[in-house]
Structures are given as structure tokens and as C-alpha cells.
Amino acid sequence: MGLLGIDSDEATKAADATATQVRAAANGGALERAKLPDEGGLTGAATRLVERLLDIGIDGRGPFDSAEKVAETALKHARGDVEQAIRIIRRDHRQIGAVGGFVTGLGGFFTMPLSLPANVLEFYLVGTRMTAATAKVRGYDLSQPEIRSAVLLTLIGADSDDLLKKAGVVASGGKWSSLAAGRLPAPALMVLNKAIGFRLLGRIGGSTFARFGRAVPILGGALGAVIDVYMLGRIGAQAAKEFPPVATYGR
Structure with a gap:
């Protein structure tokens, strides 16, 4: 059993099983109930x-601005320069x-059971908005x-190609172009x-850095900040690759 009570192997198996449903639905078949482990949880x-x-x-929602608003603000600050706006984002x-990452790692082992779930959700929310704003x-x-x-x-980075393959979608070019070509x-x-949600949960469950690296008070805060900045940098670079420019803004 992994971090936060999530088994990374079970989550991966669930993602693969769910991907087969995508292939069936894309071919006009009925969506059957997947035989997934731990159906409820x-x-x-x-x-x-x-x-x-x-x-x-x-x-x-609330104080967390939408990706569209973030994109508009970045474009305004970049005076319409799209690539500069992406760098700002x-x-x-x-x-x-x-x-x-720093705040949630400050308490070390004693606060990790409470702080880490919040940080994981925050991290993925920030990564989602950054990617969506880049696309916008x-x-x-x-x-x-x-x-x-x-x-x-x-x-989910490199895992996305494997997931698309199992779902019967050929990942040629960016993720957007692959999904559009597949006409799902x-x-x-x-x-x-x-299925993507399962893959994300599997990463949480198998996170060695999150389990041990943030267990040391103060030092865990610095390490948490470094890890989150590095991972967001990778997601940002991937987002720029997966969403190449289109002819008209606001398509």
C-alpha cells in the first residue's frame, strides 16, 4: 500500500483496464462496467x-483564477507576445x-499526513492551470x-503515450492532435x-520523494519547493510542446 493509502500498482492496473473501455467506446461499443480493483475507493x-x-x-473557483483569465493577464503583460506570455505563465x-511545496514540507514527518494531500492536490491544480493557460x-x-x-x-507526461496506445489512439504529434484525429x-x-486520474493516483502512491524527502522538518520545506518547481518546469515544457500555435487566437 502506497502513500495516502493508494497502491500505485493497483492504480496503474485500473488505468489500463479503463483504457480498454475507451477503445470500445471509440468503436461504437457500449461502455461496460470495468472490473477495477477497489471500486469504491x-x-x-x-x-x-x-x-x-x-x-x-x-x-x-473563488480566489483561484481560471486558466483563461491567467492567459489574458499574461498576454496583457507581454503586450500580445504569445511566447513571452507563456514564459510569464x-x-x-x-x-x-x-x-x-515549502509550506507543506516545513512540519516534516509529524504534519506530513495532513499537509501532503493538500500539497498534491495544489500541485496538480497549479499544473493543470499552467497547461491550460499555455494552450489558451x-x-x-x-x-x-x-x-x-x-x-x-x-x-502524466510519458505515461500519456502508453495510455493513448492502450485506448487505441495513435499519439502522433501533440496530445491535442492525437485526440482530435481519434475523434473520440x-x-x-x-x-x-x-484513466488519467488513475495514473495520477498511481504517481502519488509511488512517490518516494514525497514519502521520505519531506519527512525532515525545515529541510523538507526546501526540498519540497525544489521538487515542485522542477516538476512544474517539466510540465510547462511539455505543455508548450503538446499545444503548438494555431492560426487564430481563441479558436
Whole structure:
């Protein structure tokens, strides 16, 4: 059993099983109930995680601005320069990640059971918004289901190619182009999102850095900040790659 009570192997198996449903739905087949491990806990956790990432990470809520608003602000500060706006978005979100990683790591082992779940959710929310804002300034419509799924796929990096392959989608070019070429129906995209949620949960469960590196008070805060900044940097670079410029902003 991994961190936060999540077994990374079970989460990976669940993601693979769910991916087969995507293939069936894309071919016009009925979505059958997947025989997944820990139906109540693991499946529910994956669904809730994805819903929060989409609802808050992309659309925003309360003090957490939407990706569209972040994109508009960055473009304004960059005076319309798209690539400069993307650099601003990456810089600002890495700064947010540094603060979050440092604060949640300050207490070390004694506060980790409470602080780490909050940091994990915050990290993925920040990564989601950074990716979605990057897509927006490059000209993508964040209301399109394919774009929203592509944003989530970017969070899991190299694992996304494997997941798309199992789902019967050939990953040629960016994640957005792969999903668009696959012409997945809405039900299949919803199941794909759940599979992504399983993969994200699997990463949480297998996080060695999170388990041991942040267990030391004060030092854990510094390490948490470094790790989050580094990982957000990778996600930001991947986002720029997966969402190449389109002809017209706001497509």
C-alpha cells in the first residue's frame, strides 16, 4: 500500500483496464462496467481528482483564477507576445509551486499526513492551470472536451503515450492532435479522463520523494519547493510542446 493509502500498482492496473473501455467506446461499443480493483475507493478518488482538476484547475473557483483569465493577464503583460506570455505563465506558476511545496514540507514527518494531500492536490491544480493557460494563449478553446482531456494528459507526461496506445489512439504529434484525429466521442473522453486520474493516483502512491524527502522538518520545506518547481518546469515544457500555435487566437 502506497502513500495516502493508494497502491500505485493497483492504480496503474485500473488505468489500463479503463483504457480498454475507451477503445470500445471509440468503436461504437457500449461502455461496460470495468472490473477495477477497489471500486469504491480507488475509482471514486480518481473521479473526484479529475473533476477538481477540470472544474477548478481550468475553470477556476473563488480566489483561484481560471486558466483563461491567467492567459489574458499574461498576454496583457507581454503586450500580445504569445511566447513571452507563456514564459510569464510558467514563471508565475513555478513560484506558486515553490511556496506550496515549502509550506507543506516545513512540519516534516509529524504534519506530513495532513499537509501532503493538500500539497498534491495544489500541485496538480497549479499544473493543470499552467497547461491550460499555455494552450489558451496558443489559440485553443478550453471549452472543447478534447482540449480539456489533452490538458490532463500533459500532466502524466510519458505515461500519456502508453495510455493513448492502450485506448487505441495513435499519439502522433501533440496530445491535442492525437485526440482530435481519434475523434473520440464524449463518453470515451470521459472514460479516458478517469484513466488519467488513475495514473495520477498511481504517481502519488509511488512517490518516494514525497514519502521520505519531506519527512525532515525545515529541510523538507526546501526540498519540497525544489521538487515542485522542477516538476512544474517539466510540465510547462511539455505543455508548450503538446499545444503548438494555431492560426487564430481563441479558436
